[in-house]
Amino acid sequence: MKNLFLSGILCCSLVSLSSVYAQKKPEVPKYITNVEGVKEYSLNNGLKVLLIPDASQSNMVVNIVYNVGSRNEGYGEKGMAHLLEHMLFKSTKNLGDIKKMLSDKGGNANGTTWLDRTNYYEVFPSSDENLKWSIEMEADRMVNATILQTDLEKEFSVVRNEFEIGENNPDGVLQERILSTAYLWHNYGNSTIGSKEDIERVKANTLRVFYEKYYQPDNATVIIAGKFDEQKALQYVGQYFGVIPRPKRVLDKTYTIEPAQDGEKFVELKRAGDSKNVGVVYHTASYADKDYAAIDALGEILTADPSGYLYKTLVETQKVSSIYFWQPTVRDAGYIYFGVAVPNDKDVKAVQQNVRDEMDKIGSTKYTDQDVSRAKAKIIKQIEAVKNNTISYAINMTEIIGAGDYRLGFLYRDAIEKLTKEDIQRVAEKYFRSNNRTVGVFIPSKEEIRVKPVEYTDEQLVAFTKDYKGKALEKEAAPFEASIKNLKQNFAEGKLSNGVKYGLIKKEIKGGKVQASFKFPVSNEKDLNGKTDAAGILAQLLKTGTKTQTKEQIQDRLDQLKSSIYFNFSRQTLSINVSTYKENFKEVMAILGDLLTNSTFPENELTKTISEYNTYLESSLNDPQSVAFTEITRQTTKYPKGSIFYTPTIQEQIDAFKKIKQSEIVDFYKNILGGNNGVGSVVGDLDAKSTAEILESTFGKWNSKSKYEMALPTYFETQKSDKDIITPDKENAVALGRISFKMDRKNPDYPAFVMANEVLGSGGFLSARIPMRLREKEGISYGAGSFIDVPITNDTASWTYYAFLNPTKKSAVETAAKEEIAKALKDGFTAEELKSNFVSWQNDRKTKLGIDNTLMDLANTYLQYGIPFEDYDNLEEKVKALKVDEVNNVLKKYLSLDKMTSVYAGDFNKK
Template sequence: MKIYTQICLALCLLISTTVFAGSTTTHPNFIEEKAAGIASYKLANGFKIILIPYPSASSARIELLIRSGSKLEGYGETGMAHLLEHMLFKGAGNRQNIKDDLTKLGARYNGTTSQDRTNYFESVDADPKKIDELLRIEADRFIRARFTAADLASEMTVVRNELENSEKEPSQLVFSALSRNGFNWHGYSRSTIGARSDIEGASFAALQAFHKKHYRPDNAALIVSGNFDSKRVLALASKLFAVAKNPSTEKPANWTLESPQALTNKTELVLSAGTTIAASAWKLPGMKERDAHALELAAASICDSDWGSLRKDIVLDRKLAVSASCFTWNQTDYGRFVAFARADQKTDADSISNEVVKHIQEAAARGVSKEQLERARLSELNSFQKALDSHESVAGLVSRSEAAGDWRLFLWERDVVSSVSLEEANEALKKWVVPLNRNDVVLKHVENATPLVFPKSTDAETRVKGQVWGNIVSSADAAPTSLLAITRSTVKFNLNNERVQVALIQRKTQGDKVWLAFENDYGNPAQLKNRKVSCDAASALMSYGGNGLSRDALSARMESLQAIWQINLAGVYLEVPRKNFMEAFKILISAWANPLMPVVEFERYKASRIAALEAALTDPIRVAENDVRLRFDNYPEGHWGKPKAFPELIQDIKNLSYEEVRKCIQDFAKVSQVRMGVVGDINAEVLKDAWTSTGLSDAASSTYERVPTPLAPVNVDVTQINVTLPGKTNARVTGTTVVPINSKSADFPALQLAIYALGGNSSSLIWLQLREKEGLAYSSGMQISPSVFDNRSTIQLFATASSSNSDNALGSLQSVLMKVLAEGFTPEQIEKAKSAWLQKRKATLGDERGFASILVNSLYDGQDFEAIEALDQKIKAVDDRQATYVLKKYVGQSKILWAVGKGN
């Protein structure tokens, strides 16, 4: 790490890398484009404001988009776009810490860096004053960013730890190699995280210069979506961002393109990883070319996880690998078609690679059928339609398209998907998926090869100019204003008998969707003894078809109904347009009650689980975490929740028979104690008719009885666990205790708040110490996993760090906890935590998708919206003395097991 000699001087330096004037008058703006209910405005300085109104939404989202990502980094600057993203959560203007300001507003926030762009975004409930403040925060971040050399020295170690968390991960190494060997000159050859040497060696001056070059108004945009006053937002945003001026230098641009080459590359990576991976990539045109989208549709016949041919051939039929998949990756300048296969550590990687490539290129040469193309088209259009239900999803599409040149491109892409012909799709496959455009890496000489010539990048405006699109926003009921409002709109009733309970929230949802969570409580302690491994396998296999429908056929039926679904032994989940609810519900429940359980998938499941557990044995973090679970094991033999060591689990799965798995289905895939949580514009009569239509009458042979969890163990060996294994550079440090309390206990609200104040958010004491002050950990905090019924709750402190910093991270975690136990919380710390907790809760009021899960769980444990509101009220009443008392009572008086899992 480079030591800076002028830190004292830099500490006093406020960097304002976008020049701005002092005028406070509202600057003129004009409508640049309008389409599909969205409007964009451009200020005189080139800054763009894009408004996406969703009047029925409960929240608003604000994004600052910078049209520069890692592809525009120069020599010695790799990772700088991402590092700068981290730095811009520091101070700005008079703000000391942007994260604190966002937390006080109850905002859900993040920042991301890709190869094409950098963005910062946050969502809050639709309060005009909060939206105003977010606009001011982003203006300060953009115009008046303030960070120092000391900030860089601290954050550099955090970013380096983020690199270390993935740099030796096998899949990441494979994808990095594909990128390096796929692009000789273009910036897509580099990972966004950057080189370790650049992260460690980047100077403060270089970071300032990078910021000044890229963070300029003609290279940026503000995207506002959700429920907001358009005139108010436009007026304030114009005033705030119009003062920014562009520097005299040219706007950043990318003119580096690949020279056409006809070649096949192949390389070999050797790593102690416990697994075998083979991958290939074919280079494609960028996302502004029809060919990219035509090929994506055509590739579904090979790649789709349900009905594609690759997995069926490589995994199911010939059992060459435990997993095989492929996908297209569309980006601004180039795309890629990537294939990926994984097997156990004894399998020959070259053989897998050859067979995967052979399958894909032969399939591409054959082409796709009309039926396959239409199925892929329907799936893509369904996904697009689903995205329109959420303003945040639409904002993501707009951001990606704007980074590529024009925000309307996502609408053009939809039109392309709708219009691609069978001939066009097959021509794209046959043109681009060929050996001399493939990257496995090792050069091979081919005589008289003609290289493919990639088209020059198309001007985005030519794709959208003159097009007219209808409004994409559908109407919906206004979002609930409180948990009690949700409670008042909840209706509970039984269907036919007491064994089927329903909790329903009837409301018109965005996209007129219905969400249903169906859970069937099954078994009793005697029946479930020693059956977790077999019933887990049964649960996994239930998704592979039922009631006479194969997985492929079931998936096709649900796709035609625009349904998103899951199915397992415990029940089903369904998200579907209201008009298709009855049919989708009947199909899914019938499949659940009559699963196919194909033997070939059982064999694949065993191979995949064994390979995953063998890989876990080489991961020091997972080994240490499992050792912690074993230390707190006071479960009786055969108990559903009893932990096991990895070698024992591997042997259990090797010994598992198909008959044992089938027995779980025979015993438990029957109506026992059914709970349904439903959200949507349907009534009780519709649900009664839907249930009757399934014809389910076959009841379970035994009455359901909850499996009790043993009370918190009293005698635990808390000798520190240290696991060190080769091949990794990162570490995870934990401190764990299991305490005698449940979520309904009188002390729980105060304990929950105390833990939240210590490590539950980005303004908590652990985060501020380890992440912000010391830069030791990429993630850190404290959490509680409470039981609802039994006095057994797990509390854990945690931090991820580089292996070399694991001891420091452990000491820092311990010091934060010991200080609070010794000195107690301050009133300010508890009030800050309460505010963050309640603001976070308020932000969930518009999450219609999550309501069904809360409803179905509440029928089991009583934790409905009214109970959640009661918990929040109790948390509001907690003061610093109560929080300190319960922390000392449950954590201070418990033995904490500290554990370190790290590589070397």
């Protein structure tokens, strides 16, 4: 009763806070330091403020990080931090419905919870209005969230559904069980999503006590990044956050220290699933520890494809199909996790022993300078890639702040740069001992050298970071307006000697980054019949070796150049994406040219790739999502086997991959691949003449021997049907419905149909009708919505709705979804719905226009199909002029429940 009474007092005190704030004079944030472009300020109430300006962006992000996660949960509170994150998207006393406001404004918004922190962020097109609103909203929900019991009761099933989705992932569940065994006392052994029982039983007043304890300015950091007015940002922070008083409560520090593990542990997990996995955990260090960087680098040295020691002994020998590692960015002593996928034809217990035998060699292996150099290059490339994408950088900083201080990220980078093979040898010997490992039984042993975690106090973290200045500030990139007009003004196009069309978008990107996207359609439907499986595998083998370089040399050089090349083949088109830097563009494109003309496709790499793909596919054989989306396409299209448009079952795909021969790969490479019908776009601060020369050198003589004819899909009218697929013992289910119709993007009905889909299922931040009914009102689906596929070159269009659900809610979801569709068809939408969804749709498009991938997609579409850039704005004008009757009439014209094909996948035998 005492706690309930106290909670009531705190709740009442919040009601009057806004009037108190209005009487206080806004505070000007105090400048602290500037570390490599990250400008730190603080308020008297303890709030930390980080500004990361980048004028080359057209978007901005406001990201608030609270130093509270599953590490801070007590008995009966497992999952409370995550549940509270969901509740803060409900409503506040002053502003009202947060989710609706986010929906109306468009852009991107989310919240996440992890071991040491919770964060909320909004990415919007840059404007003073969006900046002010984001800061005001985050300040309001810091102290004025309503946290109503009625909202909490609706959210229980949503969070439970999210929990169940995770339960369908064998590798994820295995990792969770291993961690819970590896940790005796520390909360890092608990899943962040929490205990289903705790989640479902917690009361709103209990959740409020947790909220009022941790959601305070002295426990938070606000990050503002991208393009924004710095003075106004500081003004708004002072205006809205500065008036919140410093809380009188003192946060108790967590003090649980995990004892040294005193014997190897084993876990055997038996449950429904279609894949075999082995996982291994070693206790390691906190992010602040000097050993952390060395352990990260050692993880790369052990698992990297193709140079890793474990990769060579386990994957190349085909004992396993793949191996990966990860080490979380955490405040206290953490862990390193190795995940191994095992082909279904292997004995998983024999593989487990093979893995343990190879792990036993880690501490005694003699590592080389080349090992260290290779790992450093790869990690530094990743660090630079994140840093030079300011929006992602600001969001990614969440983890580092949760680990103790944002400057720890710079110290980590510095530590990586200074690594030596002696550092690698030291951590290998210190941490990679069998008595510090969990794969599974207690084994008595004498004279063990045990690994004891090192504790770091807050005072030590302050001492590590307080005087850190960082490297010299980088040159700021020039502003680039997110508009079609500006895109056209900075766009230059050309044509290579063999017909390849290309475009250069002149734009400075932070760090001198350069992005490129190429599309190479090849051959014709007849010549491609029965060959697309081989083409898909070929794309994955293009970096496995050439006549001049081994796979290892190729990957090493790309890492040293902080660059990446990605290939994908689908139906008729080879897609290539390149990420590099201005000074490395020429060399990276030369590497790409070598891959396209001199690849050798080693037999052992083909075998490994097929094994890896099929292991993944085997894990999907009874996955509701994979099964449902495959089946809905099979039900609504009736192409013959061999057609490039045919959708095989998952088992058919596995069987097809097993039959692929190296000779098929080589034949496709020599006789079908070629660039003479391709297009490509490059974004960066590059010289037009030298770019043309580089592209000519790369693609100008790369031609296909097969005649090119664009393949067009056939229209198949959908029929009313409902199909259930039972996936035994799966905790989650999927519902899909699809309607096909004839429409292309030039159709005068297209603008109205775009908005009809927005209002019905796709628009806003979960505010369209289908997600509002299924998730917000009834809480029977974790995620629901709709999407459209309206092509450019033909009229084979479709509309699809989806919902993820608990299998026991199938009937309720089916009824609710069909009722919402029927209601829309019968009564139509309102003018207010159309207006609000147009605003969020418009803002979302403006946000996307500030993304380099969108610019390249627009350029490639123009180059390939002749679609002018102005069509982007023209569509917006047409949509803006729409009347609600036009939208309603178009919806009725193309959608009908009598033509909807439905597929449901899940364990519907559950009670």
